[in-house]
Amino acid sequence: MNFEHLKALSAIVEAGSFDAAATLLGITPSAVSQRIRALETSAGQILVRRSLPSSPTEAGAVLLRTARQILALEADALQSLGQRPTGRATVALAVNADSLATWFVPVLQDAAAWPDTVLDLHIGDQDHSSRLLRQGDVLGAVTTDPKAAGGCRAELLGVMRYVPAASTTLRQRHQTSDGVNWSEMPMLRFSTDDDMQHRFLRSQGIEHFPPTHTIPSSEAFLAAACAGLGWGMIPEQQLQQDLSHGLVPLPGAPSDVALYWQCWSMVSPRLERITKAVRAAGSKLRQSDPLT
Incomplete structure (x- = not known):
């Protein structure tokens, strides 16, 4: 699965909405929507409840865990390489x-x-x-x-x-x-x-x-x-x-x-x-x- 799509999923759940996730990621709300639609197409299931706040479906929760693990590993890898990740x-x-x-x-x-x-x-x-x-x-x-x-x-x-x-x-x-x-x-x-x-x-x-x-x-x-x-x-x-x-x-x-x-x-x-x-x-x- 595409890493950027998983990051969009994590950002939506963390921020509570597609618009807030766009601000968090520094992209447009349209780009966030496209990434989630692509991820849902790949998974063959609805992953995000379009509510306020947005929340993951049961299938989305499975991928959310994977997304957060990858994000944690990415941060650790950047630190091991001597690179400062963006923010904390x-x-x-x-x-x-x-x-x-x-x-x-x-x-x-x-x-x-x-x-x-x-x-x-x-x-x-x-x-x-x-x-x-x-x-x-x-x-x-x-x-x-x-x-x-x-x-x-x-x-x-x-x-x-x-x-x-x-x-x-x-x-x-x-x-x-x-x-x-x-x-x-x-x-x-x-x-x-x-x-x-x-x-x-x-x-x-x-x-x-x-x-x-x-x-x-x-x-x-x-x-x-x-x-x-x-x-x-x-x-x-x-x-x-x-x-x-x-x-x-x-x-x-x-x-x-x-x-x-x-x-x-x-x-x-x-x-x-x-x-x-x-x-x-x-x-x-x-x-x-x-x-x-």
Whole structure:
């Protein structure tokens, strides 16, 4: 397939429209359209949904991944030849919000010294990262999935421990003779897909769930817990840093989540540099088996 056609596909998805892709590539919108039509003719399928923003079809996602791999290899090859590529190469990564707020920060500090790379972080639940890898949206991801996505490699980073915690005031308000009143004490969750708190309550024999506040931000989730809005499963690293803010652990077993680094299986100095930085940062996670 024609490399320029694949670059046009990548630019459309990155920029969100044919016109914006034309500006990004320095060509006319008509030229972008011609390249996509030629690529679709070659593939025998529609590759781009003509919507705002433009998005790849299922077939387009397959070619998008190939396009981004080639672009990454091109940037690495130019650098190896001593040629400075135009601008910086964009590297898309998927990181869950709790990791970004805690152990992943040193990766950002390392990236600040990379003159040839721009990070494009996709934030969301770690369970969805594998989908982003399969679609070609990201080159690497922090995920809970130990099974490598097709064309990727996976390695265990460590274990992230979550501890049930609440403000001192909230705990005192719902204190009972044998612990806390789980059925009445307000609860926090990160999103509608976040069932960690519910699983904890079931482990306590609770099926009647209390009033629940949804806080879709790791930092705001912590702030809400500190403010007494509700209790929640707090990353151990955050809890250790914020005990002085009035958070206290609640009775019950913590929840351990094993995190993996998955990235494309390709020989790329840039990707290896990122993997090395993620691996080093991940060494701060628990390295023992869960709940030991």
